[in-house]
Amino acid sequence: MNDASTILAARYGDKVPPHTPLKYKNTSSIETNVDEGKKAQPVELPAEIDALRGHRSLTEPPSHYFAKGCKVGRWEEQTLKFLAKLAKVEQMAERVAQKLRIEVSRYIYQQIWRGVNVERWADMAAETGRHRAKYFAWWCKRECTAV
16 A cells, blocks of 8 residues: 555655755844954853853753642642632532522622622622612622722
């Protein structure tokens, strides 16, 4: 069986132009723009930049940062913190929904994650009697815009 690359090379090989080198020379380098009569002097860097350059050589390569962030111990620690926070958010959403006598909705979750004082506004809205969900949304929106 013939390979696709051999068939295509046989069919179209003569039509492909050969690789041509660049037609111009790049003369934007600092070294090439120095006059022949003047001697190029080295650029002196401030002490702060030298200190940073020395510090950079002591730090680890960037690939190590990803490895540190994904270590098993750190991964478990961060995941457990997130799951604990998620459990608290779910409990709070259920309490708010019970106060408003509605089902837990996406809007309640959004307000909790934004840090809105949802339990306070659920109590205020529950006192009104009618249109509890609308009053709850109004109070939450008012707190978000007041900040």
